[in-house]
Amino acid sequence: MQPTAYQQLVSVFTRIYRFEHLAAMVGWDQAAMMPPEGNDARGAALAELDVLIHHSLTDPALAATIAAASSEDLNEAEQASLREMKRQWEHANLLPASLVEAKTLAGSKCSHEWRTQRANNDWDGFLANFREVVRLSREEAQLLSQHSGLSPYEALxxxxxxxxxxxxxxxxxxDVKQWLPELIQQAMTKQSKEPVIAAQGPFAIExxxxxxxxxxxxxxxxxAAGRLDVSHHPFCGGVAEDVRITTRYTEDDFTQSMMGIVHETGHARYEQNLPRDLVHLPVGRARSMAVHESQSLSFEMQLGRSPAFLALIQPLVQQHLGEQAAFSASNLAKIYTRVKPDFIRVDADELTYPAHVILRYEIERALIDGDIEPDEIPALWNQKMLAYLGVDTQGNFKNGCLQDIHWTDGSFGYFPSYTLGAMYAAQFFATIRSQFPDLDQRIAAGDLAPIFDWLKTHIWTPASRWETAELIQRATGESLNPAHFRQHLEQRYLG
Amino acid sequence: MQPTAYQQLVSVFTRIYRFEHLAAMVGWDQAAMMPPEGNDARGAALAELDVLIHHSLTDPALAATIAAASSEDLNEAEQASLREMKRQWEHANLLPASLVEAKTLAGSKCSHEWRTQRANNDWDGFLANFREVVRLSREEAQLLSQHSGLSPYEALxxxxxxxxxxxxxxxxxxDVKQWLPELIQQAMTKQSKEPVIAAQGPFAIExxxxxxxxxxxxxxxxxAAGRLDVSHHPFCGGVAEDVRITTRYTEDDFTQSMMGIVHETGHARYEQNLPRDLVHLPVGRARSMAVHESQSLSFEMQLGRSPAFLALIQPLVQQHLGEQAAFSASNLAKIYTRVKPDFIRVDADELTYPAHVILRYEIERALIDGDIEPDEIPALWNQKMLAYLGVDTQGNFKNGCLQDIHWTDGSFGYFPSYTLGAMYAAQFFATIRSQFPDLDQRIAAGDLAPIFDWLKTHIWTPASRWETAELIQRATGESLNPAHFRQHLEQRYLG
Structure with a gap:
C-alpha cells in the first residue's frame, strides 16, 4: 500500500530528527568534552549537517506533500502534528539560503570577536561587526513579517x-514595570534587617x-537516560532519550553549581518526559522556549529556592559539604533569596531578573523595528539600568550592553522567553497549590509527587499538541496571568 | 573557473569525511558516555548516517567524475590521492545495497544475541544466527573476488x-608455526626458574x-587534540583532529589498564600525526589495519614492555600506586613478559598471541572459501588449540570459538592484521635500533625522540601516500620480513 502524504512527512521528519540527534550530541560534546584542536573539524562537520537539515526541509517536493497531507482525513493528533511540521517547514523556506548563510557568517564573526572585545570593554570594535548582524537580522525580520503579518520584531x-x-x-x-521597582526596594529594606551568614569555602568539586x-x-x-557533566556555560543538551545537563563549579562557592543543577534538571525532566512515541516528530517536542524555561524555573525558583525545599535538602548539604552555621535551612533560604540590583543578568536574583529582561526587550525591539540604531544602545542601556535598578553602567560596556551573547549572533527576540517562563512557572505553581494547600509541608517531607505529576500531565506529556495559549489555558484554567508571578514574588520577598 | 574533476572529488570526499567525523564522535560517545536508554535513538541516527555515507559513495555521477579525473594531469601526490578515493569508491559500489543491508541486519542480530549466548556457552543457539552471517559473507566474498581476481577470503x-x-x-x-611452539616451551622453561612477585592491590581507579x-x-x-576515558572494551576512536582513547580499570590489577593505555596511545599518535592538510581525504588517513596495529604494538610490545621503558616509568608507578617489592624495574619487566598459554586471545601474552591469530586465520579462511561449514568450527578449534598451545577447549565454547566478536558480524579477514602489525613493529624497531645502537639507554633515560621521529617520518606523515608494501620498503629498506619478529621474541624471551 502506498504511504499517505502524512506518512511520507513522518518519514521525512523522522530522518531530520536523526540528523538533529547527531547535531545535539556532537554539540554537547563540543561544549563538555572536546579538546581545543578538535574545534575546526567539529565546526565543519556541524555546518555540513546544518546544510543537510536545511536541504531536507527545503526540498521542493515537500510543498506538494504538505498540501496533500492537509487534505487527507487526519485525526486531531495528526492534525496537530501536521501543524507543527508546517511551522518548521515554513520557517526554513521563508528565508533565502543566501541570507541564512550571510547571517550565520556575520553572527559567527561577531560572536567570536565579541569574546575578546567584551573583555577589553571595546564597544567600538564590537559595533563594527554588530552593524552587519543588525542589518541582516532586520532583513530576516522583514521577510518573516511579510509572510506572517506580524511586526518585524514579533516575527523574530x-x-x-x-x-x-x-x-x-x-x-x-x-504591568511589571509598575510594581517591580518598589517591590525591589521594599525587599531590600526588609532584608537589610535580616543578616545572612555566608558559607565558608573551599568546597571540593567532587x-x-x-x-x-x-x-x-x-x-x-x-x-538511565541522561548525564551530568561540566561546561563553561551550564546548559541542557542532548536529545529526549539521552539528556545531557551541565554545570560549572568553583571551589569557593557551592550555591551556584547546586542551583544551576536544579535549574537544568527542570529542563531535563521536561525532555525526559516528552512522549517517547512522538519525540521524533515536531509535535512531540518542547512547546516553546518560554515553556521550556517555565520548567527550569518551576524547579529552580518555585521549588528550589523555597524554604520547604531547602529544608528538605539541608541534610544533604551538610552531609557533603560539612557542618557550618550557614547551612541551617533558614540561612540557606536567605542565601537563595538575597536581592541585590547589579550589572549582570545571569547572576541576577529572582526579583531583579525581570528588569534585565524588560530592558533588553525594549532595546532589541526598537532596534529591529528601526526606531534606534546600534550606536544608540549604550546610552539607552545606561538610562534604563538607572531607571529600573539604579545601576550606573556608563562607559562600562563589558558589564553593560556587551554582557550577553544573544545579540552577537542575531538571536533577537529570545530574551522575553526568560521572564515569560518565570510567569508560567508561577501560574503553574498557583494551580498546584490550589490543589494541594499543604504543598510546602509535602515538599519539606520529600513528597514532590504532586508537582511532578501535575507537570507531567499538563506540560510534559502534551508536548506541542496544542498552541501555547491553549496549553496554558488547559493546564491552569486561564490564559497567561502575570498576577501569579507578582503574588509569588510579594509572598516570598515581603511575606 | 570550473573545478577540475579531481577538485570535485576532493569536495565529495571532504563532505564524506565530515559525516564520518559525526559517526566517529557519536560512536565514541556510545561506548564511553551514553546512558543505556539512549541506545535505540543512537542506533537509528547512526544507521541514517551510514545510509547517507553509502549514498554519497554510490552516487552514479561519481563514476564519470572518477574517470575524468583519471585522465587529468595530476601530480604524483594527487595520483595517490585518486588511487585511495577509487579504492573506497569501488568497495562501496561492488556490493548491492540489498546485500549490505542483509549482512548488517544478520550481523547485528548475531552480535547482539552472541553476548548472551557466549555467557551461556550456547554454541547451538549461536549457530542458528551464524549460518546466515557466513552465507552472506561468502556472497560478499564471491562478489568482491569476481571483481578483483583474488580468492574469496583474500578479497575480504x-x-x-x-x-x-x-x-x-x-x-x-x-614459518611462525615452525618455530613458535618450541619457543613458547623454551620461554616457559626459562621463566619457571625466575619467580615473579605479584603486585598487591587494591589500586584506586583515580x-x-x-x-x-x-x-x-x-x-x-x-x-589538546584528544582525551582518555573509560569503556568496556578499550579502543582508539574519534578523528585525527580529536582522538579519543579509552581503557578500563579494575581495582585489583593496574597492569592491564596501564599497558592498555600505552597500546591505545600508539594508535592515537598515528592518528594525531597524520598530515592535517590531507586528513579529510582517504590518502591522508591510516594506511591499513595492520599498519595501525603496528603503531599500537610499537608502543606496547617494542617499547612498552621493554626493560628500558619499564625502568623509565618505574618511579611513576611507585609515585601513584605506592611502594612495594613488585614495583622494581626488573620485576615489572617480568610481569609484562610472562608467558602462559591460555584460552583467551585478548588476554594473551606477546608470545602466545600469534598462535591465537594463526588458528583464526586458518579457520576463517577455510570457512569463507567453503572448505568447512560453521558446525565444524568447534572441533577444528579444539584440535588447533591443542596443537599450537596445548590448551583443551572441548565443550568450552565460551572461552573457545565463541570468545571473539569479529565473526559475529561477519568481519572475516581482520584477524591477520594483529600479527602482521606485530611483525611490522618488530621490523620498524630493528631499523630504528640499527640507527641508534644505544636505543635502550636512551629509552631508559627518557629520550624517546629517536622512536617518535622515525615513526613520524616513515609511517605517520606518509599516511596512505604509498601502498603498504612500498611504505614498508621505503621505511625499512626491505619488504615485510618476519625474521625481525622472531629475532625480537627470541631476544626478549630467551636472551
Missing part, C-alpha cells in the same frame, strides 16, 4: 515563542558534584 | 589489508588514571 520573537505578540508583552511587561547528583535524584532525573 | 582480507595475499600469509604464518595520564604524556599524546 515568534521563532522562539510562537503566538506571542508585542501587544501582549507590552501589557505584561508594562563533593559539590556528589551533592548535585543526589539533588538530581531527589528531583527525579532519570540517569 | 583486502578490505582491511589491501595488497596482502594468502600466498604471502601462508608463507609467513607457516591513581591508575593519574598514572595513565602521565604515561600518555611521556609518550607524546597531544591532550
Amino acid at each position: 520573537m515568534n521563532k522562539y515563542e510562537p503566538g506571542m505578540t508585542c501587544a501582549e508583552l507590552d501589557r505584561i511587561f508594562g 563533593s559539590q558534584r556528589a551533592l548535585g547528583l543526589e539533588v538530581m535524584k531527589l528531583l527525579g532525573f532519570n540517569f | 582480507m583486502n578490505k582491511y589489508e589491501p595488497g596482502m595475499t594468502c600466498a604471502e600469509l601462508d608463507r609467513i604464518f607457516g 591513581s591508575q588514571r593519574a598514572l595513565g595520564l602521565e604515561v600518555m604524556k611521556l609518550l607524546g599524546f597531544n591532550f
